[in-house]
Amino acid sequence: MAAQAQANRQSSSARVHALTEDQRRRLPLAIQDLTVAYHRKPVLWDVDLAIPEGRLIAVVGPNGAGKSTLIKAALGLIPRASGRVTIYGQPYEKQRRLVGYVPQRESVDWDFPVNALDVVAMGLYGRIGWFRPVARAHRRRALEELEKVGMAPYAQRQISQLSGGQQQRVFLARALAQDADLYFMDEPFAGVDVATERAIIALLKELKAAGKTCVVVHHDLQTVPTYFDHVVLLNMRVVEAGPVDTVFTEENLKKTYGGKLTLLSQALFEYSKDPRLPSGTRGGGAL
């Protein structure tokens, strides 16, 4: 098993290296030999990833595994020590329009004097361009996106007066406004209730149906097989990456989480793989 996983990993990295430019162009995201360091302390080592189009991809790993760092490095928000990242075959700087980003909720100042609609409209700034104001058409568009996440009634609310789940929905609406082909979402499910979680997953499935690709940092191992098609197990290195069915195994999880995979999460994990569960709540092919 371990040997096979090793082979698997090598083949996945070999895949990225062996990609022809033509194949690259069809991949939403290809990462090759990515190493990232903060103050000379590397937090990501030799990451090789080829993300397929039109899928929902979970990035899973313990706290501090470098999940947020992976996204930020792919988006050019932090410098990379080495490596190559391409979005549909081109460096990110040329493909900004194709990429949407939902940062971790703690990353912004919620006391800022803007309302929900303003925040969503920010997703359109790239398209509006320099020196032009946000026009009525843009506001209408932003309101439509808010409607999609059920937040239209709160459009005029200052954002600190929204609940955590509502704030997350606003962030999602903003990403939708970006109208991208590849989305990076950093823990969109953190601290949301069941209703919001369902709304978000419904939205993700809609995006997938429209042929978009979503790379989502996710913490709840139990729901990985139900929500996602592919999974990237990350702990400073890519432990394993591929379809949930083959990669999301207990052994790989142990390797990812080390001793940190608690009994509880193990139990939850086994539960999520239980064949007696009704189809559709189980992972992989059911999606």
Add this chain to the structure above:
Amino acid sequence: MMEWTSFDTWIVVTGMLSAMACALLGNYLVLRRMSMMGDAISHAVLPGLAIAFIVTGSRGSLPMLVGAILIGIVTAFLVQGIFRLSGLDRGASMGVIFTTLFALGLILIRQAADHVDLDPSCVLYGAIELTPLDTYLVGGFEIPQAAVTNGAMLLFNLLFVVAFYKELKITSFDPALATTLGINADLLHYVLMTLVAATTIAAFESVGSILVIAMLIVPGAAAHLLTDRLGVMLGLSLVFAALAALLGHVGAITVPTWFGFRDTSTAGMMAVMTGVLFLLVFLFAPRYGVLSRVIQQARLALKIVGDDILGLLYRFQEMAATGTAPMHAGDFREALKQNWPVRMALWRLSRRRWVRRVENGFILTDEGLRQGRGIIRSHRLWESFLCGKMGYCETDVHTPAHHLEHFTDEKMQSRLEDAADRPGQDPHQRAIPPAS
């Protein structure tokens, strides 16, 4: 009484222009939680001024401006650099930089002062009273140099803020998103800091560093308390700045004379006025002000006492045989163990016509009865629910139910009724009134 001359007008105009120029950019310092940056830059430019003076040997505005802008930019870079590399927070990085540069500036000025007269205290207070003496001839008018410089600075800042409104907003709110959209947050940061430095210097000469720091931060901070809209905040901060300048000068030439002193420093008084304005806003702002919070709490307290009175009256009417004397105000005070709140709540309930005064007592009106019934319904439903579903026993359900009854609307009542399996009676065998 004081005498108002064209001198005073020019002083006020100069003060307003410099205050507004500072306040406008200051909004972004406040929003980026970099209020200390104004402090840092305005102190750190001192060596720039001194060096420019030593190099050129003149106190002309141009060399001063150039020297200050250069050192202002250097400050912004140094602060950002220390912040990034050391892991200190922004405030500490600024503290390190500006104290060092300020000290350096003082030493340089001491050196320079041995040769020519350059007064350190001038740096603190400026000399706005003297600004009308230095004039330019613009279109046949004699306009004080300082008014021209500060006016130009204000205009430039306005243009900058209007032209880059979107970009400033997004880079202040979410620099990461801005960067992914291709808006260079770092570049905009340095442009902003450069403008802060330039504005600081333009204002420096006339109003001094105390007023510059006050004007950079206080109007924006006050405006932020008043509004949740960025555009409104910018506008309000300009109004505050202008108002503070006007009141400051008027205050400087009148207030001391009331006490038999000569008039005082206008710049100092302007800074005091920004503080006064901030204090007023802090106390009286409708949403975030201290007073409105106190009032909101008092309202809530009064509502709760009112609810309790309605509940008491309802229970009383439920139990008492017809013809019993109505409850007195004293009965309520005794039952609720409060005096003034009960009086005020009774007054409020009478005014709403929920209770009516009869022969020294109070009875419920029809509407009051409806309200009272609602409260008792909530109370008894909660008791049933807590008892039947949550394992509370009959003796300890009263207090939690009593808390919850004040925040239970009709929709919640009906859900609660379902959740408690539609009880007809509460755990103490008292009827639960139907919904009205």
